[in-house]
Amino acid sequence: MSPLLRLLIGTQLAFNVGFFAVLPYLAGHLGDELGLAGWLVGLVLGLRTFSQQGLFVVGGALTDRFGARPVVLVGCALRAAGFASLAYAGSTPAVIGAVLLIGVAAALFSPAVESEVARQAVRHERETGRPRTEVLAVLAVAGQVGAFTGPLLGALLLLVDFRAACLAGAAIFVAILCGHAWLMPRRTPGAPHAAGHRHTLDGLRLLVRNRRFLALSLAFSTYLLAYNQLYLAVPARLDSPTAVAMLFAFSSALVIVAQLPLTRWASRRLAPRTAVSAGLLTIAAGFAAGAAVPSRMLSMAALVALLTVGQMLAVPVIRAWLPDLVEDAHLGLYTGALSSISGAVVLAGSAASGALLDTGGALVWLALAAMPVAGVAAVRAAARPRAAKPAVT
Numbered sequence: 318m319s320p321l322l323r324l325l326i327g328t329q330l331a332f333n334v335g336f337f338a339v340l341p342y343l344a345g346h347l348g349d350e351l352g353l354a355g356w357l358v359g360l361v362l363g364l365r366t367f368s369q370q371g372l373f374v375v376g377g378a379l380t381d382r383f384g385a386r387p388v389v390l391v392g393c394a395l396r397a398a399g400f401a402s403l404a405y406a407g408s409t410p411a412v413i414g415a416v417l418l419i420g421v422a423a424a425l426f427s428p429a430v431e432s433e434v435a436r437q438a439v440r441h442e443r444e445t446g447r448p449r450t451e452v453l454a455v456l457a458v459a460g461q462v463g464a465f466t467g468p469l470l471g472a473l474l475l476l477v478d479f480r481a482a483c484l485a486g487a488a489i490f491v492a493i494l495c496g497h498a499w500l501m502p503r504r505t506p507g508a509p510h511a512a513g514h515r516h517t518l519d520g521l522r523l524l525v526r527n528r529r530f531l532a533l534s535l536a537f538s539t540y541l542l543a544y545n546q547l548y549l550a551v552p553a554r555l556d557s558p559t560a561v562a563m564l565f566a567f568s569s570a571l572v573i574v575a576q577l578p579l580t581r582w583a584s585r586r587l588a589p590r591t592a593v594s595a596g597l598l599t600i601a602a603g604f605a606a607g608a609a610v611p612s613r614m615l616s617m618a619a620l621v622a623l624l625t626v627g628q629m630l631a632v633p634v635i636r637a638w639l640p641d642l643v644e645d646a647h648l649g650l651y652t653g654a655l656s657s658i659s660g661a662v663v664l665a666g667s668a669a670s671g672a673l674l675d676t677g678g679a680l681v682w683l684a685l686a687a688m689p690v691a692g693v694a695a696v697r698a699a700a701r702p703r704a705a706k707p708a709v710t
Contacts, residue, residue: 322437322452324500325430326459328389328493332426333463335489338471339400339482340365346479347412357409361416368420369427370660377428377653381520381646385433386501392426393494395419397487404483422490428653431456431636436648439640453633454580461572520647524654530642532698534655536593537635538662539692543600544628545663546670546685551617554607560614564621571625579629589634590700596631597689597696600624604689607682627689642699 318326347353347361380388399418406412438452474482524530547568552561583592603623610616643651666688673681 318441318452318455319437320500321502322434322441324497325434325437326452326456328430328497329434329456330459330463331489331493332423332430333460334467334470335396335400335486335493336423337464337467338474338489339403339486341468342471342475342479342482343403343416350479351407351412353409353412361412364413365416365420367660367664368417369423370663371657372421372424373428373653373656373660374650375653376425377432377649377651378520379425380429380432380649380653384504385429385649386497386503388429389426389497389501390494392422392424392429393490393497394422395425396422397490397494400483400487400490404480404487424653428649428656432649432652435636435640435652436645438637448581448584448637450580450584450633450637451577453636454576454629456636457629457633458573458576461569461576465566465569465573520644520650523644523647524651527642529699529701530639530651530654531658532695533635533638533642534658535662536597536692536695536699537655538659539688539695540597540600540628540631540635541659542663542666542670543604543685543689544624545666546604547621547624550607550670550685551621554613554617560617564617567618568621568625571622572629575626576629576633579626580633583630583634589638590696592634593631593638593696594693596627596629596634597692598627599630600627600689601686603627604682604686607685608679638699 343361344358347358353361376388376392395418399415399422402411402418403415406415434452434456435449438449441447441452442449470485471482474485547565551564555561555564583595587595600623603620606619606623607616610619639651639655640648670685673684
């Protein structure tokens with residue numbers, strides 16, 4: 318890969334190390350050390366998710382207008398400031414301000430990095446003949462390595478205190494900021510010229526009329542809503558923090574070990590539509606196991622395994638497919654919109670799935686299985702041919 322791709326993929330790993338060194342322990346800090354009520358802890362965590370996921374489209378639009386470099390640098394500065402503020406936040410308003418900074422920071426740098434990786438992956442494919450999905454698979458592996466090692470670093474730092482974990486997270490993002498200020502080119506290869514405000518508005522109008530993109534967003538939303546059940550359905554079913562932690566570690570390890578071989582196999586044997594559909598159906602099979610397998614632990618182990626395999630099949634292909642559905646000058650906007658639309662669906666759908674889980678019974682798992690099955694129909698709509706763009710490899 319080019320030095321720029323290696324930098325961006327290393328960035329994803331570092332982002333997740335810094336993030337997961339702090340965030341898994343935030344709820345305990347707010348409730349146990351600061352004494353916030355449970356509803357207020359939930360509100361704080363929800364505000365962080367909303368400020369991040371909901372504003373991805375803004376970060377993507379800013380990337381199109383100013384380029385990836387300044388957006389990444391500002392995002393890293395805000396994330397470092399957010400973690401440093403959280404380290405010393407002793408009141409509810411201070412905590413809320415810090416987590417909003419943390420969320421807004423990700424809304425800037427994540428779509429900037431993801432859209433630039435997608436653009437450079439297409440360029441890599443043209444220059445080397447290797448499928449762009451492999452680059453997106455490496456990005457996924459890097460993210461999982463960071464998600465796996467970050468909590469371990471955080472657990473070690475918590476032996477000191479929560480403030481030490483926050484300051485370490487801030488230091489990581491300061492290091493990323495310095496590294497990018499030095500290494501990231503001011504104009505990345507293959508990037509379009511900077512767009513103006515009017516160009517962004519035109520992009521938004523094109524977005525709402527782009528049926529293939531909206532269909533792909535719907536398919537991605539059904540995946541993300543299903544994947545969110547790792548944090549909702551699995552803990553509700555097992556009622557054992559140790560068992561849940563073991564399954565999360567298993568999921569991360571599975572991605573680290575199997576993502577690249579599986580992506581290489583799928584890119585050579587399956588069309589994009591088939592790979593995404595197979596991934597969604599594999600996820601559906603995981604939920605069906607919740608109804609079919611009587612043992613709670615075995616049923617959740619099967620769910621986690623199949624959901625992770627489905628994710629590995631579908632997500633790199635969706636990310637690699639996106640550049641073929643949009644104009645290159647709007648790639649940042651569409652990358653951010655993909656996450657914002659999916660985040661809105663997850664926000665609405667999680668309440669419904671939570672209500673379903675309260676009712677209990679096998680029908681709940683079959684209803685959850687219907688979500689990714691519905692996404693297969695959206696994949697069919699996204700795959701309708703368009704003469705102006707070649708098919709993704």
